[in-house]
Amino acid sequence: MHEKKGTVQHKTIIEPFKIKSVEPIRLSTESERTVLLEEAYYNPFLLHSDDVIIDLLTDSGTSAMSAEQWAGILRGDEAYAGSKSWYRMRDAICDLTGFEHVLPTHQGRAAERIIYGMIGGEGKVFISNTHFDTTRANIEYSGAEAIDLPVAIGRDTAAIHPFKGNIDTEALQEVISERGANNIAAVILTVTNNSGGGQPVSMANARETSRICSENGILFLLDCCRIAENSWFVRNREAGFENKSFRAIAREMFALADGAVMSAKKDALVNMGGFLALKDKQLAQECQNMLIITEGFTTYGGLSGRDMEAIAIGLDEVFDPDYLEYRIRSTAYLGENLHKLGVPLMLPIGGHAVYIDARKLYPHIPPKEYPGQSLVCQLYLKGGIRAVEIGSVMFGKYAANGELIPASMELVRLAIPRRVYTQSHMEYVIETFEQILKERNAASGFEIIEEPRFLRHFTAKFSPVLNGVVHSERVIY
Numbered sequence: 259m260h261e262k263k264g265t266v267q268h269k270t271i272i273e274p275f276k277i278k279s280v281e282p283i284r285l286s287t288e289s290e291r292t293v294l295l296e297e298a299y300y301n302p303f304l305l306h307s308d309d310v311i312i313d314l315l316t317d318s319g320t321s322a323m324s325a326e327q328w329a330g331i332l333r334g335d336e337a338y339a340g341s342k343s344w345y346r347m348r349d350a351i352c353d354l355t356g357f358e359h360v361l362p363t364h365q366g367r368a369a370e371r372i373i374y375g376m377i378g379g380e381g382k383v384f385i386s387n388t389h390f391d392t393t394r395a396n397i398e399y400s401g402a403e404a405i406d407l408p409v410a411i412g413r414d415t416a417a418i419h420p421f422k423g424n425i426d427t428e429a430l431q432e433v434i435s436e437r438g439a440n441n442i443a444a445v446i447l448t449v450t451n452n453s454g455g456g457q458p459v460s461m462a463n464a465r466e467t468s469r470i471c472s473e474n475g476i477l478f479l480l481d482c483c484r485i486a487e488n489s490w491f492v493r494n495r496e497a498g499f500e501n502k503s504f505r506a507i508a509r510e511m512f513a514l515a516d517g518a519v520m521s522a523k524k525d526a527l528v529n530m531g532g533f534l535a536l537k538d539k540q541l542a543q544e545c546q547n548m549l550i551i552t553e554g555f556t557t558y559g560g561l562s563g564r565d566m567e568a569i570a571i572g573l574d575e576v577f578d579p580d581y582l583e584y585r586i587r588s589t590a591y592l593g594e595n596l597h598k599l600g601v602p603l604m605l606p607i608g609g610h611a612v613y614i615d616a617r618k619l620y621p622h623i624p625p626k627e628y629p630g631q632s633l634v635c636q637l638y639l640k641g642g643i644r645a646v647e648i649g650s651v652m653f654g655k656y657a658a659n660g661e662l663i664p665a666s667m668e669l670v671r672l673a674i675p676r677r678v679y680t681q682s683h684m685e686y687v688i689e690t691f692e693q694i695l696k697e698r699n700a701a702s703g704f705e706i707i708e709e710p711r712f713l714r715h716f717t718a719k720f721s722p723v724l725n726g727v728v729h730s731e732r733v734i735y
């Protein structure tokens with residue numbers, strides 16, 4: 259579109275939508291929240307959402323759907339077999355990904371369980387730029403091993419690089435030679451790299467990964483739940499893509515892979531859904547058996563007709579240039595303002611979230627006392643803001659002697675739901691950080707008093723470590 263002469267060049271990127279339906283927020287006080295947090299054992303996953311003012315726990319399933327998607331909800335065809343909505347969803351996915359075989363699942367991890375359960379197992383190895391937690395859990399649950407090979411610069415939160423989400427392709431080649439190509443079940447490129455700070459992956463990196471995989475006969479999959487956001491970064495940061503549409507860029511990346519797993523709860527702009535899409539017919543057929551046993555018949559899997567209709571529409575809307583521009587720029591707005599305040603964070607700002615470096619914010623709290631959990635609790639106490647720790651609570655392991663092996667980074671993620679919050683909500687978050695910075699020296703660490711064996715961050719119970727006093731017992735179930 260050509261700008262007319264005299265057109266105002268606005269600085270403000272406005273939300274490219276009007277609000278048609280609103281959801282009230284209950285404004286709680288700090289003293290109320292002090293009690294609520296203690297009752298939730300200092301784990302924000304255990305809070306009632308009604309007690310949260312700004313919910314930045316996740317960008318997953320929290321999108322506001324468009325009027326068009328809600329209209330699609332009414333049109334949803336709930337037939338058990340051959341639903342019109344299924345064909346709409348399937349066609350939208352085939353058209354975007356180029357993969358012929360699509361399996362609808364109720365969310366991303368169901369697709370992960372099916373494919374990784376199928377190709378995983380004892381002795382198998384999976385390699386990724388960084389496995390998301392459910393991905394790793396599904397792989398490990400199958401008995402296989404999950405190896406993360408992010409580029410080294412991706413672990414340096416302060417370093418500026420356009421594609422910190424890339425996989426280290428040299429290390430990839432080394433691991434393949436060490437372990438033997440036959441033992442590698444798949445290479446998974448997570449775009450954008452969620453656990454690695456929401457950083458994008460370049461097309462060049464995807465191309466090189468694809469080359470290495472095909473040379474070695476290894477299955478190459480995309481974990482593509484934020485593929486539209488990744489495409490924004492490719493177009494804006496990688497030479498040669500300036501004039502390509504976001505959709506064309508996404509298609510180009512899919513064309514390099516053998517299949518994709520998607521949690522539609524992100525870039526398909528819906529509240530529930532996912533899919534597995536594969537090039538290979540035989541692998542798809544094997545997965546279909548598992549789909550029918552554990553999710554549902556092939557033309558709905560784990561979804562209702564209305565969900566499938568909304569996914570088909572969302573997969574189209576998400577590539578709208580005005581939406582993507584607003585989406586990436588509004589996340590950057592929050593991050594850049596926090597950076598100006600002096601909050602240590604992952605730079606450059608990723609697509610769906612701002613990642614705070616809690617180890618740098620609270621240098622007096624050692625990793626074994628979970629500095630990220632401290633920040634998450636401070637955010638709730640001071641502002642009623644809910645965020646998630648992505649550090650040693652989520653990824654820490656125990657050595658044989660029971661000592662914690664910390665994660666490589668202690669991050670806290672402020673994930674921005676799509677089309678939900680306005681700029682004034684973000685101003686409120688920024689003000690809350692001003693307070694947190696003032697009181698940073700007074701923040702204390704936490705210990706875990708109860709935890710499950712898998713994905714402990716969801717349900718673990720914490721207790722503050724006050725004056726260095728630590729409980730002696732920890733219950734593991």
Ligand code: F0G
Binds near residue numbers: 316317390448481522
């Ligand atoms: N892969 C990635 C990269 C993800 O971010 C997620 C979910 C999944 C797979 C699993 O999908 O939730 O639909 O089963 N991420 C959410 C988050 C939970 O908060 O980042 P799911």
